[in-house]
Amino acid sequence: MTVLVTVLIATAALVGVIIVLVYAYRMYIRAQQMLTEARSKWESARKGIEAEKREALIQLKDELYKKRTEFDLDMKRERAELERFQIKINGKYDAIEKKEQRLEELANELQQKERTLSRAIDAQRAHELKLKKVYDDLTSKLESMSGMTREQARAALLEALEDEVILSNQKYIQKIEEEARSIAKEKAQNIVVTAMQRYTADQVAPNSSGAVHLPNDEMKGRIIGKEGRNIKALETATGMEFIIGDTPEVITISGFNPIRREVARRSLEKLIADGRINPTRIEETVVQCEAEIEEMIQEYGKNAILEFNLQGIKPEIVTLLGRLHFRTSFSQNVLSHSIEVGILARMVAEELGLPNPDIALRGGLLHDIGKAVSAEIEGPHAVIGADIAKRCGEDPMIVNCIAAHHEEVSFESIYSPIVMIADTISASRPGARRETLSAYIKRLEKLEEISYGFEGVKKAYALQAGREVRVIVQEDYLDDEKAAQLARMIARKIEKDMAFPGQIKVNVIREKRSIEYAK
Numbered sequence: 001m002t003v004l005v006t007v008l009i010a011t012a013a014l015v016g017v018i019i020v021l022v023y024a025y026r027m028y029i030r031a032q033q034m035l036t037e038a039r040s041k042w043e044s045a046r047k048g049i050e051a052e053k054r055e056a057l058i059q060l061k062d063e064l065y066k067k068r069t070e071f072d073l074d075m076k077r078e079r080a081e082l083e084r085f086q087i088k089i090n091g092k093y094d095a096i097e098k099k100e101q102r103l104e105e106l107a108n109e110l111q112q113k114e115r116t117l118s119r120a121i122d123a124q125r126a127h128e129l130k131l132k133k134v135y136d137d138l139t140s141k142l143e144s145m146s147g148m149t150r151e152q153a154r155a156a157l158l159e160a161l162e163d164e165v166i167l168s169n170q171k172y173i174q175k176i177e178e179e180a181r182s183i184a185k186e187k188a189q190n191i192v193v194t195a196m197q198r199y200t201a202d203q204v205a206p207n208s209s210g211a212v213h214l215p216n217d218e219m220k221g222r223i224i225g226k227e228g229r230n231i232k233a234l235e236t237a238t239g240m241e242f243i244i245g246d247t248p249e250v251i252t253i254s255g256f257n258p259i260r261r262e263v264a265r266r267s268l269e270k271l272i273a274d275g276r277i278n279p280t281r282i283e284e285t286v287v288q289c290e291a292e293i294e295e296m297i298q299e300y301g302k303n304a305i306l307e308f309n310l311q312g313i314k315p316e317i318v319t320l321l322g323r324l325h326f327r328t329s330f331s332q333n334v335l336s337h338s339i340e341v342g343i344l345a346r347m348v349a350e351e352l353g354l355p356n357p358d359i360a361l362r363g364g365l366l367h368d369i370g371k372a373v374s375a376e377i378e379g380p381h382a383v384i385g386a387d388i389a390k391r392c393g394e395d396p397m398i399v400n401c402i403a404a405h406h407e408e409v410s411f412e413s414i415y416s417p418i419v420m421i422a423d424t425i426s427a428s429r430p431g432a433r434r435e436t437l438s439a440y441i442k443r444l445e446k447l448e449e450i451s452y453g454f455e456g457v458k459k460a461y462a463l464q465a466g467r468e469v470r471v472i473v474q475e476d477y478l479d480d481e482k483a484a485q486l487a488r489m490i491a492r493k494i495e496k497d498m499a500f501p502g503q504i505k506v507n508v509i510r511e512k513r514s515i516e517y518a519k
Contacts, residue, residue, distance in 0.1 A: 211251070212251045212252075214249040220251070224244065229279060233282045237267075238260055240257075240260055259297075266293070267286045300325040301321040304322075304365065305321070308361060314392040314393065316388070324369070324372050339365060342422075345360035345363065345422035346360050346361035359397055359415045360419060362394075363398045364401070364423070366398065367423060370382060373388075382406045385402045385403075396412070397413045400416050401415055448460045451490055454489060456478045458472045466500070466504065467503075468505040468506075469494075470509065472510075484508070487506045
């Protein structure tokens with residue numbers, strides 16, 4: 001049993017060894033095959049690499065050949081270009097050499113001409129010396145023959161030439177001025193007449209009076225009061241002076257401030273209508289009237305602004321416009337006058353075809369706002385109004401329209417003279433203002449006084465309510481040309497020294513009469 005087991009174990013071991021040997025042989029065979037395959041692949045790869053190497057070398061040689069060929073071509077082109085530049089530069093060098101040669105020739109010619117010119121100048125100087133000597137000889141002979149020195153003859157000649165030039169210029173200026181005046185007058189008349197035809201207004205603007213009518217003379221005593229306490233209370237509360245004169249049933253209110261004067265008039269009328277007149281009632285009535293007047297001022301100012309739909313007007317200017325309703329100028333209501341000037345200015349601007357007629361409207365409406373404070377501030381109302389408008393942020397052209405409407409400052413735009421013209425039209429139209437007899441006579445006397453201030457004037461008459469001044473000159477003292485010159489000088493003097501609406505005709509008359517009698 002033990003032997004059998006041993007045999008079986010030996011047999012099993014032998015079989016295992018055989019199996020291991022067979023497996024090892026197979027693995028050996030397989031390793032040999034793999035080694036053969038690896039050698040075959042390595043050989044194939046080596047051949048492929050050598051083939052690729054040969055191809056790369058061939059491509060590199062081809063690329064080098066192409067580059068060398070291109071480089072040779074580029075070198076040939078560059079060499080040809082350099083040769084062309086060289087040829088061009090050589091041509092320029094040749095041209096420069098030719099120009100230098102030409103310049104040398106011109107320099108030689110110039111030197112030759114300079115020498116010739118120098119000889120000619122020397123010869124001319126010699127001739128000038130000879131001519132000067134001859135001129136001096138002739139001058140001496142002329143002085144001895146005429147009995148005048150050279151300076152005297154020159155002065156006489158210059159005087160004659162000056163008179164001739166002045167006369168010629170005078171005639172030419174007169175002709176040009178007549179033509180320009182004729183054309184300008186016709187166009188201006190058409191524009192102004194068109195604007196006046198388009199605008200219609202009351203012949204006389206309403207104005208407030210400083211006189212209060214009483215129901216009877218007994219009311220004067222009640223207004224004065226016991227020991228004058230009522231009249232004193234009135235004057236203290238209103239700041240006005242109440243003049244009770246000999247005129248029956250009339251009390252006159254005197255004062256510079258038109259607003260306070262209107263308050264005083266309304267207060268007195270209310271007191272008369274109420275019948276209760278005492279210091280306490282007077283103070284209450286004055287306060288009530290002041291509030292009413294303030295409301296009226298704002299209402300009148302706003303109505304004036306709304307009438308033209310103006311934008312950006314500051315409240316201060318609105319108040320000043322309302323105050324103008326209670327101010328008059330030569331009996332003309334200033335607010336109505338301002339509205340009228342604004343309308344006329346816009347019409348004239350439209351007739352002229354200006355781009356913004358509303359500037360003329362605004363400037364015309366505000367041109368007299370300085371009169372609203374003229375009782376409190378000293379100075380020309382145009383300058384005061386311009387300062388107020390500038391402070392309220394108005395456009396510089398509007399400010400200039402206000403400041404220049406009496407020509408106290410120069411015009412800065414076309415709208416400024418338009419406002420001045422509209423102001424003149426509104427003030428000078430028939431019925432607009434009433435002028436006192438003394439002012440009328442004073443203007444006539446001033447016209448005649450200015451005319452008599454010139455030499456050669458024999459008589460001077462102011463005619464047609466001061467619209468014409470007729471001047472009669474001494475016929476032996478002035479000729480026709482000097483008479484025309486005198487008319488121009490008188491007109492300029494009137495423009496400088498007087499303020500007047502419209503225009504004044506200066507008519508200079510020179511007449512020579514010869515009278516004989518047959519007996």
